[in-house]
């Protein structure tokens with residue numbers, strides 16, 4: 001099999017397209033596949049009226065590599081002059097109009113973009129950031145063209161940081177059960193107007209069909225939804241994370257106020273108990289339990305010379321609350337806890353030693 005027959009097969013070209021020649025360039029590690037159109041007439045891309053080809057437009061496209069050799073398709077593409085639609089370049093079967101990559105190359109890039117960072121894709125495919133972004137934008141545009149406007153019953157609204165600094169976009173996601181979540185809308189900023197632009201783009205019937213909208217406690221999203229979705233107040237669902245965060249902050253404010261009042265009277269029973277109040281007992285990290293018990297029991301223990309009564313494990317649970325039960329955090333807290341109370345273990349210690357009544 002000759003090289004041009006090989007590429008005719010692997011490119012899947014059919015008449016009137018035909019591989020005319022294949023050129024190998026060793027130094028730049030490049031293969032150039034020259035494709036020829038054998039027709040003399042062509043249909044106008046707009047009205048499909050058949051007419052003589054007026055002239056040819058030399059084009060080149062990046063295709064999938066051949067054995068790590070960058071592979072380019074080069075072709076003279078017919079142009080027709082339609083009396084109604086003017087001069088137009090016909091569409092080739094292997095690429096999108098005005099594209100610089102073949103469809104198969106863009107398919108590979110999109111698959112990789114879903115798994116890797118843009119930088120990794122650029123390095124792997126040897127394309128620029130702008131080229132990768134262009135491939136992504138075209139894929140989104142094609143997806144939106146195919147997308148059918150249907151009522152969405154369950155939606156999620158959230159902000160996402162974009163770039164550096166306080167730059168955000170608002171993302172509306174379709175959360176219909178039984179299918180993967182898909183992005184419905186992306187708007188610049190996280191203002192009320194940003195989300196209103198989405199609601200205003202939906203028909204009254206579609207807005208009325210909404211059954212539930214999940215969001216955090218960001219007031220502009222709430223206001224935008226209340227203004228545009230009928231009976232929105234009973235359809236908005238705040239996520240448990242932010243609700244429990246609010247409750248946790250309220251509990252902590254009360255604890256601090258109580259601690260200040262008790263401390264003023266010389267009562268330090270609340271010192272070092274911060275995370276005991278913020279965690280459910282079943283979720284309280286074991287090192288924090290030990291540290292809390294040791295803190296609670298320290299009033300009956302002598303303080304080492306030069307050592308503050310402030311519980312040394314306090315900074316440990318603070319990290320534990322952010323990172324969970326990582327081994328490094330566990331080790332830090334565990335050491336501090338053991339230093340304070342090497343022999344006391346829950347539930348051997350009485351809850352009443354630190355439970356505030």
Ligand SMILES: [Zn+2]
Pocket residue numbers: 044045046047048049082083084085086
């Ligand atoms: Zn036409």
